[in-house]
Amino acid sequence: MVVFDVTDWDAAYENGRNIPGGSEYPAAWVGPAAAFRDQARGEIDVPYGPGDRHRYDLFLPQGAPRGLFVFVHGGYWVALDKSYWSHLAAGPVARGWAVAMPSYDLCPTVGIAQITDQVGAAITHAAGQVAGPVILSGHSAGGHLVSAMMCHDSPLPPQVQARLAHVVSISGLHDLRPMLNTTRNAQLQLDLTTAEAASPALKRPLPGVDLTAWVGGGERQEFLRQTQLLPNIWHGLGARTAAVVEPDRHHFNVIDGLADPHSPLTRRALAPAEER
16 A cells, blocks of 8 residues: 655655755756857747736747747746746757747736736747647646646637647646645645636646656656646546656756757657657
């Protein structure tokens, strides 16, 4: 018999203090991201809305893009912005994809429902600039946000939903009810009603969209559980899903594969569109 008993919910969802070298992040991403932007083709700070953070960076390949790949950053909905992650566009760009990376407003200035709508607006705007299939990826809170895009109440308009081929939630949070047990909820300002309303695991998936939940083998037990949760539930609702545990990866380096066009993560993310 396996018994699961979480006595400290803050520790269960705390990554930095539980990873060797965790204090080096997010600073470790700043240099590689800036170096990539300095040599990349594309456009920085494309506006998709009226706010200062309603901007995305669009990185372009040589030649016509095969489609649009979107990466949505994490930070527990309360921190960071698009500038930390630019280098992760390298893998998809090298394979011929345009890559959009949006920023969005943060809690507690806005709620998670408003952030979800903003990410939907950013994706919709970017999809208007790039033809072809759309693939979404996101890390941690970003994994939650891209998963919300393929829910039955997706903020994406029907014409963008029809182009959606694959959603890759990397270390994503798919049931937000545990956040009610954390001190972080002072910023998130969730209650049971809003946590349930924002949880992809409690919703129906859009038909015809693949889901992959990806996580590092060295992550906290709650992130491993959350990764298994969504593919399990949505498989039972008819979606084609997969859960992948990448060995020897923790919460902060599990995304590194996106910078490599030949990594298992990049190949998996693009496969549903590239193999059609």
